[in-house]
Structures are given as structure tokens and as C-alpha cells.
Amino acid sequence: MAEANQPNYGKIGCVLILGIACIVGALIWFGGAGSGKNYIPAETYFNTPVSGLAVGSDVCFRGVKIGTVKRISFIANEYVNYNPEHGSTIWVGLAIDPRLCGFTEAEERFADEQMSRIVAKGLHATLSANILTGIAHIELNFPKKPIVDDPISWKPRSLCIPPAPTLLESASDAFSELIAKFNSIDIVGSWSNVMEAVTSANSLMSTANTTVETQQGNLADILTNLRDSSSALREFSYQIRDNPSLLLRHADAPPLPETK
16 A cells, blocks of 8 residues: 555656657747748858847848848857957858748758859848837848958858948948048148149239230231221222223223324
8 A cells, every 4th residue: 555655756757758858849849940941041240239139130131031130149259260350240140041032842952052152142231220219130132332341260150141331331431431532632732733823824914914015006006007908908999899990901001102
């Protein structure tokens, strides 16, 4: 009777093991590994703060969700071999759903290769944040202008999508470049050149005025001669009009010889 009341530790152990297995299975299932989805592991990195980005944030392609953010860390925590200058670079792990990318079930087996080809064509990752809420997500897209990617000192474990500057960063860089070009202009030298040109123009005008004043008497004689010549030409034209035969003979014809 006493033996019947003793606990059966074997059954208790089996129940505990079965319960733990169910919990682990549920966690795996709800975590996505048992849902039948094969995610494409990918990663990107940023040299600027990723405020508003968190684990579970959306990964979008042209505004359409295709995955989620799985991990956020630093290069120093994810890799061993890297340049110390890149240790503080922010590393972001991504999980991309091939079905949300438009791949068929047959194409899912080669989804990694297809995504690699897409990245090779210029796909970049940008941190996009909502101005009102501050919530950020990863936006994948093809920049309009070609981007020269900085070399990385670590060997990525998964598909690496290089980052692209945000619109605000691009505007800030353009403004900084404009300021740098403005600062490089020699304003003092340019102003000196302008003043020299003005001085030269004034000197030229002064020389021209002096020349006109000096030759004023000669100009008066030239104008008088032109006036006299014009009058003579006018009188000659009147004579030709009245007597056109003047063009065929001298004005005073020679006398005829006397006849005997």
C-alpha cells in the first residue's frame, strides 16, 4: 500500500520532457522556423545613428514590406577580423521573405543567388524614419545616381547590402560641398581684378576724350571739306540732269576750223 502511494518519477520525468519539448516547438513555430518560410539572411551597416530602428522593424522594397530586422549590433560584436576604425560601425541583421519578394516556390531554392544578382545591380539600403512618430525602417531601393561604396574590412557571413545616404544626408553633403566651393573662391582677388578692369576702362575713356578734344580742329576742317564737296557734287548732278550730253563731251567744245 505504501509502495502504491509513492510518486512515479519516471512518468513525471516524461511529462516534464514532453512539456519542455512542446514549449520549445511553440517558440520555434511562432519564431518562423516552423511556419514553412525560408528566410534569406542578409545584413547591412551604417556609419550614422539608427535612431528609431528596432528588432522587428520592417524591411521594405520601394515601400512594400519584404522582411524584418532580426538583430542590431556593432561590427566589433559580430566579427573578429576587422579594421579597428570599423568597430563602431552599426551592423543590422535582416531576414528577407522570398515569397514577399515575388519568388515562386520553385525559385525559393535559388533565392539567395537571385538576391545576390539584384544587389550586384546596385541595390542599396537606406534608413528611413517617420518624421511624426520617429519609427524607422530599412528601405531597399536603387539610387538614381551611382554610389561608390566604401570598402569594408570584414567578411560578411550573409548577403551584404551596402548602405545609401538618406535624402537629408545627400542634401547636407550637397550644401557642404557648395559652402566649400564658395570658400575656395578668392573674393579679394576677384574684386581686385574687377577694380583693375574698371580703372582700365576709365583710362581708355579718358584717352578717347583727350584724342577727340585734340583733333577737334581737324575734325571741323574735315567736316567743312565734306560740306563743300557735297555742294559741288550736288551742283554737278543738277548740270547732268539738265544737260546729259556733258557726259559725252567736254563742257567747252573746241572751235570748228575756219573754211576758206
